[in-house]
Amino acid sequence: MKKLIFFLLLLLSTTIFAQQKRVETSIDTTKNKIGAEFKLTLKTSVDTLSKVVFPNLKNIGALEVIQSYPVDTVKNNDRYELIKKYGLTQFDSGRYVIPSIKILINNKPYQTDSIAVEVTNVQVDTLKQKMYDIKDIQPAPDTIGNWWKYLLAVLLILGIGAGIYWFLKHRQKKKIEEEVYKTPIEKATSLLNNLEKKELWQKGEIKEYYSELTDIARNYIEEAIEIPAMESTTSELITGLRAASVKKKMVLTPETIENLERVLKQADLVKFAKSKPLEFEITEDRNKIQKAILTLDNSIPVEVINEEDTLLNEAQRQKQIALQLKKKRNNRITISVASVLFLLLATTFYLMATRGFDYVKDNLIGHPSMELLEGEWVRSEYGNPAVIINTPKVLKRTDLTKSLPKEGLALVKEMQSFVYGSMIDQFYLMVSTLKYKQETQVDLKKSVEVYLQTLESQGAQNMIVKQEDFETKEGITGVKAYGTFTRVNPENNDRDRMYYEVLLFAQEGGLQQILILHQEGDKYANEISERVLSSVELKHEGR
Template sequence: MKNKLYLFVLTLFSVSVFAQQKQVTTAIDTTKNKIGAEFKLTLKTNVDTLSKVVFPNLKNFGAFEVIQSYPIDTIKKDDRYELVKKYGLTQFDSGKYTIPRLPVLINNKPFLTDSIRVEVNPVAVDTLKQKMYDIKDIVPVKESSDWWIYVLIILAIAAIGYFVYRYIQKRQNKNINELAFKTPIEKATILLNSLEKKELWQRGEIKTYYSELTDIARNYIEEAIHIPAMESTTSELIVALRAASAKNKIKLTPETAKNLERVLKQADLVKFAKSKPLDFEITEDRNKIEKVIVTLDQSIPEAIDENDAHQKELQRQKMIKKQKRNRILITVGVVLLLLFITTGYFIATKGFGYVKDAVIGNTSKDLVEGEWVFSEYGDPGVRVETPRVLRRLDASKSVPKDAAALIKDMTSFGLNTMTDEMYINVSTITYKKETELDLNKAYEEYLKIMEMRGAKNIFMKPEDFKTQQGIDGIRGYGTMSFIDPIQQKSNKVYCEILLFKQAGGLQQIMVAHAEGDKYGEQILSRVINSVELKTTAQ
């Protein structure tokens, strides 16, 4: 019957542990202080030069707030190091408190500090000398968060991508104008108007103005009449134009030829002889070129090549699509480059894990940074701080009939399952009759039950443990693996268990997390350090 009782008790709970060896010494500067004053807690450990030591990094040590974490002092003695870590603690409520046992990792193995009782005394106030004021209303404090930094970075990258897209689009539109014109006259007219908007000669750029003005005229003649106007001298162009007009029956008046020749010669003087025409002359030359182009266009016999126009339009549409695709590819490339640079910066400054958790998300990280609750569970009560309120579990179906007859009351509360990244369980049980339990034997039976339930590669170590209230128990720590039923892969977890027996009752707190999860380690340490037990007599 006793063995069955052990098996039943162990099926309700899960396992965890902290090593307990005298490897760390603990001291405090004073055991009595005033409200809000600083207690200086000192932790010392003596290790060899190859050992790796990690001191606690928590915001609270039990009921005390950590207001200062001082740098580690290192004292070398022969081939060993003495590491000294100091913390500044405070409490704003008077009373007697206990600084709990804290885990110090030496070569990834946890060692516990000693617990220390301290007293926080109120400050006596002489109300005859010190004027008293009403208590102010509670002011809500907004939680600090750096989420807005990521929003600003994303908005900045998006804005840069937008301006890159618009800049490329503007540059491409200039190149596509050549295909946008359906006729040479349309192109020449638009280019003349565009030249005037530049106001080149008004700013003194007369040479540039005449160069573009004559290029517009030459380009029109080359496209409309099909003679090599861009490569010809002024004289050669006039001769070729007269020959083409006679051949193609183009009505070229002497005035038109004279005006064109005059403007071309004026442009040659400006470009090669540094001539500077007067303002009214420049205006007249512009008007003459426009009149020459219009007159020639009206004189050319109509011979619309619809197939050629259609091909030009198809080519233009094809180029538009190609340029749009290029704009998108270049913009995406710039955005990805900026994201790569930004990500690289955060990886270099804060580590790859930080970036991965910020982008992909991390359940354990969310639990650490969330709002924790301090609640009492079961009877005899177990008070513990957890990242979420634990949910009541129905364990009645797993209770054998013969064992159920011995139980007076049983409760079990948990968060997640053993295959999740984080698992917490608090369980209590009371019996109808006082039952003497052997915790060591119960612990061994528990490991066998865990193996029957699918645990593999179990490496657990038990240690005797005593709470600050003097309640004896067992603390175990180690690792085991479970098969994830969904992904069908083995998950290795680190787990710790606190197991206590009391007259007529049993209390257990169990925490487990994925091995190597730094946030899981923080949660485990905070949960274990917050445990307060109620005895059956309370």
């Protein structure tokens, strides 16, 4: 009986333990440095209908949760394996325990295992570690560039041109609607109504009011009665009107012509003698003009026009309107394009006056070296022992061992070369490192001579050479050779004057080399060279 009870208790405890083990707990490492990440992994296997809830925690025990990773789901036949990871860290050294975490599976709690971890200090050997001054604040690189400024300027100028076109279209359309009428009396009546809507004399603009009022009357007389009313004086106009009325057999009373003459003379006094009529006089003069125009129109003998002539006149009128619209549209386009061109030219000349012709040419047309200079630079290590350098583009690995003579190649244990461009491009950059099979005392000055001879063998002519010592920020000294030479461009057979800079450093059992080539006088390439060479940092083997 005792054995049976013991067996049942053992079976029960095993069942409970198995239930608790539905969540597996693991960690990538139990020992890490201050601030480093411990990756805690929780794993459980459930059927497809089960619901599992992992807690969203900011801290687990004394460790901070710096990253709560998404749950990974792996389907295995008719079951799901759910994997949840937490990134933990601690900024104080010592021994810590990651406590158990409660996981809900179908609303039933399950506990994870607790794990002990250790956080250690970062060992710093101040005797071997070289100390440097604090660097100045460096500006963030402009990864966007200035293209958006030019795009904004172009859009602004095009917007101004579109605004001018819309303004002219709106104004000319309104003007055409005012100008094209079936008859002179229709036009005069419409203009008189528009004049009253302006309320000029109410605003104190009496001279402008009388000027427009008399122009309406004169224009009507010129179009309807066909006498030169616009260019005539008041006396000449009245004399011509009387003569035309007799010639055209118009029935006019002396009062009509006298009222018109009186208003015209009143207008002359307002325009030239600065006379200021009273309000009721202005109203009376307007009514007299309107009455005179209507009387003149009614007195003109009516010509009998058949229906065909009426349709023909309407067709001619519509054709006239279409021609005027087309002409106005062409004028709008011409003015808008001319405005845009003027703004572009004005902006171009302003930039040329303030920044110079080269600035405008390089920014509008483009310049390869400028694009390299203003692009996103990279800092990388190349070769062994490594050359750490900033470059406008990532250098590509290339095999230059074939260019070495056989006797030289026999001495080389390892050679690694990285380049941008080619020897015939406007800009060329090369970083190369080599290690000798046997320990060799490298004479840098002789190495420079050999290097320059190699350039001559590749087509360099009339070479000018200058040499000086070069020292990196870490205090490593080398030799710098620079100058100019002439090369024949194989594409067009032109002779280009090139500027070169060569840096050589003798490291333990090897040589580190940097070569820069570009066209002489290229200011952007000069800035690239300065920026590249000022960033050079060298590493010893094993450092």
